[in-house]
Amino acid sequence: MNMNDTANFISKETINMLSNISLDDVAERLGHTLRRSGNNYALFCPNPNHGFEKTPDTMISLSKGLFKCFGGGGCGCRGNNAISFYSWHTYGSAEKEYFKDSVIGLAEIYGIPVKFENGKVIKNDSVQIVPKQRAVMDEVPAQPDEICNKVYRRYLSLCPLLEDHVKEWRKRRKYSDSEIQAFGLRSVPTSVEQANQIVRTLLEEGYNLDRIPGFSKALKVNGDPANEDDWYWIIGMQGKYYLPVRNELGLIVRLRVATGRTDGKAKYVWFSSDPTSPDEIKNSTVYSRDRLRIGGAPSGAVINVTVPSKLLKLWKPGDELSHYFDTSVAIVTEGEHKSTITANYTNQLVFGLPGAGNYQDLIPLAKRMQIKKLAIAIDTDAFVDKTKKQGKNVIVFQHLQNMVTLCIKEDIEVVLWCWNPEDGKGLDDSLLNGVLPIEIDILTDDRKVISLPYIG
Template sequence: MKLSESTIDAVRRVSVLDIATALGDNPKRSGTSYQVYCPNPAHSERTPDTYIKPSRNIWRCFGGGGCGAKGADAITYYAWHQFGGWDPKTHFVDAVVGVANQMGITVINEETGKTKSSSSFPASSSSVKPRVQSPAAFEEITAQDADTCDRVYRKFLQLCPIYREHAEEWLGPKRQYSKEQVLGIGLRSVPHNLEELFKIINKLHDDGESLVRIPGFTQRLKKGGNPENEKDWYWTISVHKGYLIPVRDDLGRIVRLRVATGGKPKYIWFSSQPTVYLNDGAWTFYDSKLQKDRGTSLHHMSKGGAPSGAPINVVVPPALLKLWESGTDITDLCKMDTIVVTEGEHKSNISSERLKMPVIGVPGVGNWKDVVALVNSWQSKKLAIAYDMDALKSEQKIEGKNQQVFDHLVDFAKELLQHGIDVVLWTWNIQDGKGLDDILLLGKLPIEIDLKTRERRAVVVA
């Protein structure tokens, strides 16, 4: 396949940090860099010794053993992650397509002119190939369809508890949700007690629900169990603390769950990448590092799950959420002429309630491709970008701003303008808070900057 230049250019703009995050490598900040475990599946490390430097968009493994993994873009990082090396002659096309699938970039075949949409949901949940050394053993894992996930997640959330510590956060000054909002959004605590959890899982099974490939649910092998004996596998969930935040699509379906951990990182996805699969009758580890670390040990084997991907959160005000039946197109519920885009699930829920308008929450500033597709389908006329203010002003940064976030913001705005959508930037005094939700909870409104005319005006809420 010959890729179009537009596809390649779009993929080249993806940062190494974003693709590492999308691949589930969980980068940790270390000064001006980020640390991850080496993406090379043949390199087993006890500590994360691969460094990503966002300011230069480069990465390199400094771990022992002469690994040699390094690169200066997301394409090389993906190739090392999936193929265990980088050879531009053999890996380039597959790596570009792989990055595109992860980041929701449309792939255009220059020879045929055909396009393939690579939306990060649900495509990204199936695009990460198992990290094994033999390409013949690659096996794609797809999550269940959105309707099935929605049905299971709704039942699961109804059975989950609400712990006092979480209720105090939701109803307190930090979030200022009402009880009706908590119940309407579907906020719930992760069951801490195993007996309580297993009762919930058994109830789902009694209701005839299959948990196979529902992200966040997974089967684990009992200690000392025989993987050939199905009775030695038990269903559980991928997290054991924090609380759950539903993520909805434009049809009002709960397609994924976000987990507020109460620690670091603050938020993770309710996701369950399996560790083993059957290959010609033999149990095989997806990640060869696990195989090397654990040898022939089968303890902590898991199967039956699926990765979550990183979908955007489509939010309407609480009054409309009560009326939003699963499967109903949002355009049947409200006008989508003007949309606000901000970061994260809490920000989008709080902002929609305070502004009384639809809001989209992106799970990361680089995950805006799906937003463009949606607002085009809605024929929206105007979009307000309301990212955290450290994108524009940060005393901790030499550049005076968070350059990486700012670059994503610029690319996002350019793409929208090319589609004929009026784009405005919402700003405010960073002393009032970093996020849009912070100033709205103070009873204040942002200033709006028209990116075409540079005109500044106060935001008016109808």
């Protein structure tokens, strides 16, 4: 390798920095008009050789960090970062031969320095634009459960307990005060000042917030990304209150946020540093174009291992649950409130899935905990939903079938818990109305009304 070859190598640092530019940011700066289309953006093909298009048929998926042309069956224009987008836009190709010029051209738009392995630097000094960062951060893992647990417990203890929320938990969810305390419900800080004060306290007490989902660092306005003092820790402030999510050792590993939305959209979201929804990005001051964020990690979708509140008070985080409790049977339902209410009423272990589709981790979890039997208690609309064309929620029904198949394959006994939709859509509603579900044995089709205490 001679000196001239080395001079051609662009540093990894520069390539990473450019690869992390959000695709919608570079597309707009290159003059493309983006239209929202579901969770994606649609635009006319950036490939200048594509030819005439009636409709914008190239898609940008921010959550996946991809773009792809579908116009007329697709012209081959596709890629997964801002460099390849620039290359397609400028050269009608993302072949290797255009890579170096694309890096330099893209960096020039933002005034980002291009550093070479031999120390040479090219920089457009006439602009300095801090690009929006791509939302995909799955390469950044969250801290181990023990560390998240410590931070979240202290964080929750510093968060307020608003009277309105306490009233709602008592009235609508019928929690006693000691159940509220055991669960660990807390309100989202009500002002930026309060949130900042809590973050300051955590830092003063020596907590490391790096890669704890929900916390991330933002760059001060006009701050220098290279100067560490220009970064400050922030938290997402959306939503009403937090619902702690525990793992099989009772560690609080994630927080769920009740949004208080009544428009049918996400009632619960994760406390996460991963801005996957374009809505969130567009409406938030935190994710605005002129601010970078670092240090965050996405929450993922974890299963909430839920036990009756009276046991929760005794369960020492880090201890195996089987030391306290019969864990041969677990009920499977969705959502944190539903799980807690079900656990309290049935005095059973409950696995709360974040959604009916998030069952991939269910069987491994059941195996680790040596569960012998799962009682699946998914919302009744899987079976009966008169608002749906097929008379039921087909997607949820499909998830249910998959779950059952996986259980049978893994030799875990599986039963369905069903109830009359008139007694409540969710198991919690039915239980709160004093109606116990019917248990259906999948293999024999035997049916019986559950009695309490439940004997699996």
